[in-house]
Amino acid sequence: MGAVSARLPVFPWDKLEPYKATASAHPDGIVDLSVGTPVDPVPALIQKALVEAADSPGYPTVWGTTELRDALTGWVGRRLGAVGVGHRNVLPVVGSKELVAWLPTQLGLGAGDKVAYPRLAYPTYEVGARLCGAEPVVYDDPTELDPAGLKLLWLNSPSNPTGRVLAKDELVRIVAWAREHGVLVFSDECYLELGWEAEPVSVLHPDVCGGTYEGVVAVHSLSKRSNLAGYRAAFLAGDEAVLGELLQIRKHGGMMTAAPVQAATVAALGDDAHVQEQRARYAARRTALRDALVKHGFRIEHSEASLYLWATRDEGCWETVDYLAGLGILVAPGDFYGEAGERFVRVAFTATDERVEAAVKRLGQPFARTGSE
Template sequence: MAPVTAVSARLPVFPWDRLEPHKATATAHPGGIVDLSVGTPVDPVPEVIQRALAESSDTPGYPTVWGTPRLRDALVDWGTRRLGAPDLDHARVLPLVGSKEFVAWLPTQLGLGPGDRVAHPRLAYPTYEVGARLAGAEPVVYDDPTELDPTHLRLLWLNSPSNPTGQVLGAERLRAAVEWARRHGVLVVSDECYLELGWEAEPVSVLHPEVSGGSSEGLLAVHSLSKRSNLAGYRAAFVLGDAAVLAELLRVRKHGGMMVPAPVQAATVAALGDDAHVARQRERYARRRTALRAALEGAGFRVEHSEASLYLWATRDEPCWETVAALAGRGVLVAPGDFYGPAGERFVRVALTAPDERVEQAVHRLEG
């Protein structure tokens, strides 16, 4: 058991375990819990996707790690159409078994280890740090990536729209980060899983020519169908970009058997080919966002950033755990901002992922 202990010792405490007492408090509310702490979809999987999954259910053979040609065509077409990426082809796409596994294992699959450094935003999804630590590399945080010390820096994570803040980085800021990384030989990986959920700003991909200069060299963009298509349970995601990097990752992932199930590959093709369900889901989230934001502001909260994604980044200028406890007493569970780094210690993250009836309950309780 010593090796397992050695690995786990490098990792932080799983954040949501710390939230369990407050979840119990919220659950005990007479009207039941309104759980706004996790960004997990609650709305139905669109029928067009369910149908594609069912029609592909009789697939007894092993799928391929690279995906079917039909899936690769769909990834190329969507990336070209939606992201504006000018140079995509089959060599520049790779399906993933959900985006979280990719974030967690990318440094290891790239061969990073002790002595290497991995940079991520100061306020960030915890798995960026976890991925560095799993590889034995050093995680470092930044406010402005162009001010990082490039020494031994191998991987630079960008995240726009941000989880947890919903902040959107414009093309100029993204381009500056890309140009800096290319000068220093640092791979840029942009987590863009919320790109189709812009509200007060229009997110742009790192692969857009205004950012990339028309070339995917040194760039990867990670995307997921969990949020825009309600497919968290399918583990459907993909990465686009630098052909040489993806070729190496494909070789590694073949050895590891990291295969997206064949029915999920078919479902992904259907999801990427249908924009109507994305528009309908955006409308649902927009309604919930409007209602929750008004209720939070009416209850004395200030909402910062939050111009995109599935979250409201809110504060009433007190320690985040005090806010969590107070809201749990009203039966509303939110995520404390320090889950995403010490810089979030006076904020909470409020997810839009609850059914309409539960959101109405949260609004009523915030107004009460």
């Protein structure tokens, strides 16, 4: 039996360990801006919902409770502007990374099929293609791809790692092209509520999809907007035929969101106040780090949304990683996200106010607290 892992690239984060050791040796400790994991508390109303649902001895359903589906459809309509969304247009999943990694397999793709994703992208798009034996294909403009054999097209707006936002007219053009060629579009919109210098638009907005969800599905996560990375709470919305097929497969596979997490998701999607509070925290950290990096000689490209700054000193990314590690600051090298990122680093602003203040100080710029910590 051949090892499936042999199909996959080397797990990139292992390469950072020596630089993490260097940064950790700083007298004031490491400032870890590499991974982008939430560090702020889970909002109290979400914790309360989780605890109240803790006595859940029975199996949850893959499709979720009626209350959860109501919450999903309500949020998609209210926040994304989607129209006519019913229960058959939504599906909870066990975190978005699981979905990205296993979607091509669940769609029945394999040898001879192609999965396309941006040239600079979250590495799990490639992993998903390789796990099922499909061919991974990168693009700058997806409408310039050869559609022959192309079964799945990943969009990612706002982008991880660059923070780039696809304009509405770009989305319209891409969706029209994909439908013309029978290519299924999955749009990773997990950072949609974190637009700073641009307002991200969902592929489900009627101006983009024309009021029909045929051939389009959006992926959303509560990890960043609600600090729920530890809960593994995410969902899909869009084409009911595609989601219906995935529902049947996931029933057989036992891919169930835990019942307490379903209850917590209902609470999270029903409250916008905590999202705005978290945005304010991130906005302050973003401004402080961006200003400090620019004054320190970095150039920031894109970064109009998401939780990252896409930064360069016009040198190899590992040189920059090494340089910042010497200041006790750990960042992610751009080549983790594709060869086109070899002269950039991704700087997350998910650290606490205190750690962001430490980074800014090391970069030579005062830091103004938000009052959130």
